Amino acid sequence: MNAGDIRTIRVTSQQIASSTSSTPSSVVARLLAMQAQDYRGALWSIGLRLPGSNVAEIEQAIAARTIVRTWPMRRTLHFVAAEDARWMLRLLTPRTIKGMTGRLAQLEIDDAVLARSRKTLEKALREHSLLTRDEMYEVLARAKIPTANQRGIHIISRLSQEGLLCFGPHRGNAPTFALLDEWIPESRDLDRDEALAELTARYFRGHGPATVRDFAWWAGMTLGDARAGVAMMAAELAEESVEGKTYIVSPEAVEVSAGAKRRARDVYLLPGFDEYMLGYGDRGIALDVAHAPKIVPGNNGMFMPTIVARGRVIGTWRAATSRGTVSATPFPFAPLSASDARAFATAAKRYALFVQRQGERASTS
Numbered sequence: 001m002n003a004g005d006i007r008t009i010r011v012t013s014q015q016i017a018s019s020t021s022s023t024p025s026s027v028v029a030r031l032l033a034m035q036a037q038d039y040r041g042a043l044w045s046i047g048l049r050l051p052g053s054n055v056a057e058i059e060q061a062i063a064a065r066t067i068v069r070t071w072p073m074r075r076t077l078h079f080v081a082a083e084d085a086r087w088m089l090r091l092l093t094p095r096t097i098k099g100m101t102g103r104l105a106q107l108e109i110d111d112a113v114l115a116r117s118r119k120t121l122e123k124a125l126r127e128h129s130l131l132t133r134d135e136m137y138e139v140l141a142r143a144k145i146p147t148a149n150q151r152g153i154h155i156i157s158r159l160s161q162e163g164l165l166c167f168g169p170h171r172g173n174a175p176t177f178a179l180l181d182e183w184i185p186e187s188r189d190l191d192r193d194e195a196l197a198e199l200t201a202r203y204f205r206g207h208g209p210a211t212v213r214d215f216a217w218w219a220g221m222t223l224g225d226a227r228a229g230v231a232m233m234a235a236e237l238a239e240e241s242v243e244g245k246t247y248i249v250s251p252e253a254v255e256v257s258a259g260a261k262r263r264a265r266d267v268y269l270l271p272g273f274d275e276y277m278l279g280y281g282d283r284g285i286a287l288d289v290a291h292a293p294k295i296v297p298g299n300n301g302m303f304m305p306t307i308v309a310r311g312r313v314i315g316t317w318r319a320a321t322s323r324g325t326v327s328a329t330p331f332p333f334a335p336l337s338a339s340d341a342r343a344f345a346t347a348a349k350r351y352a353l354f355v356q357r358q359g360e361r362a363s364t365s
Contacts, residue, residue: 001240006209006247006285007311011264013208013253014276015049016308018260024050024061029081031206032199033088035278036069037077039175040355041271041305046079047354048270054354062169065184069167069175071160074220075100077167085180086163086187091195092220093161100158107151109158117145117155118164122179130168130176193232200229201250204237207279209247217281265310267343269317269328269351272303277313287313291333307332309340317344319351326352 011017014031021027027049028034036042043058046067050057061067068082073092080088104110120143125131131139136156137147147155156177159165166183168176190198203215210218216226230237230248238254240247257264270276277283277295286308287295294316295304307315307330315332328348330336336344 001209001242001247003242003285004311006242008261008264009209009249009253009257010207010276010285011268011308011311012257012260013206013250014279015206016268016270016276017263017266018256019049019051020256021050023066024053024058025066025081028067028079029084031275031279032084032202033072033078033080034275035076035273036079038271038273039069039170041273042069042079044271044351044354045274048268048274051350054356059169062167068184070165070180071096071157073218075157082184083187085166085184087190087195088199089161089163091190091192091199095222096220097158097161100154104154104158107149107154109151109154113145114155114158116143118159118162120145121156121159122164125165125177125179125182129182130171130178132171132174132176134174136177196225196229197232200226200233201236204233204248205250205253207275208237208249208253209240209242210249210280211245211247211282214280214282215248218279267307267309267340267347269344269347270306270308272305274303274306276308277303277306286311288333294333307344309343314340317348319355326356328352 015021015027021030024046027046034042034045043055046058047053047055062069066082067079068085069077069079070085070089071093072078072080072085072088073096075096117140120139121136124139133156137152140147140152140155156165163180165177166180168178168183170176199219200215203218204210207218212226212230213223216223219226236250237248238251240249276286291313293299295306295313296302297304304316305318306313307317315330317328317330319326319328328351330344
């Protein structure tokens with residue numbers, strides 16, 4: 001195995017080049033969790049892996065409660081399959097919560113404030129089922145719990161990490177929140193060892209080949225726990241040494257990639273926050289370090305949408321809607337070849353068809 005093989009297998013294991021999924025929930029479940037702080041971009045992350053889908057279909061899955069958006073790890077929003085939400089929260093958020101102690105203290109959010117917030121929001125959501133963030137802030141304000149200076153979102157995220165809250169469907173452009181126990185009354189129940197084994201197997205099945213350090217970073221867990229998980233699943237995983245690093249992969253992913261090498265070499269348009277970039281602590285396999293500043297300008301944590309060809313990031317792109325036409329413009333690191341330009345146009349039209357609303361047209365520029 002070499003770096004090119006890793007890219008080929010990742011593009012297929014991540015369901016970009018070879019999707020075996022038929023529903024939004026099966027896409028999300030395959031990757032276990034999908035980065036979702038950019039809501040619209042996250043919808044495309046799912047749609048990219050579900051050929052023929054559109055925004056409405058993904059949002060219907062949210063409304064139908066088969067996928068849910070929450071903070072399961074790394075203090076970062078992700079989509080997860082509804083059945084996986086609780087065991088992932090229980091396994092991964094205790095470390096996150098501990099790591100936020102200092103920040104909450106700075107914001108003067110102590111146990112008493114959290115207890116009052118918990119009681120106040122639970123009562124309001126039992127009465128109204130779904131509330132927007134602004135409505136949640138109004139509820140807290142009436143209870144004399146200040147929400148300014150990021151206090152509000154820190155309270156909401158903390159209560160979500162505890163398993164009290166989760167996101168519901170959008171109301172217009174505004175996300176809503178619900179009580180997790182009411183929104184998803186049933187889900188899988190795993191003890192800690194079962195959860196760690198499940199997390200390990202599915203991370204490497206959906207993201208491999210990857211290193212143990214990639215896994216630990218992605219899950220927000222200790223390196224010791226990541227190694228323990230790999231040891232638990234050793235019989236189901238394989239190891240390969242590439243350029244002095246040990247990569248772990250599911251044999252199933254290797255087998256699938258063997259039949260998808262041509263599609264793995266194609267051109268794909270990824271949103272800024274996509275698992276193909278954010279699923280690994282070390283992104284060097286897919287992205288030349290010289291181009292990293294173009295993906296995260298100013299190192300501000302905001303990832304630009306990327307053009308991926310042959311498993312490598314070869315540029316960025318930008319979408320726009322003008323006079324009812326959805327278009328996508330490439331900004332390659334080097335001039336596109338004629339074949340890549342044609343492939344970009346095809347990929348851009350697929351994106352436009354995914355996001356366009358009634359009356360809009362798909363185009364490229």
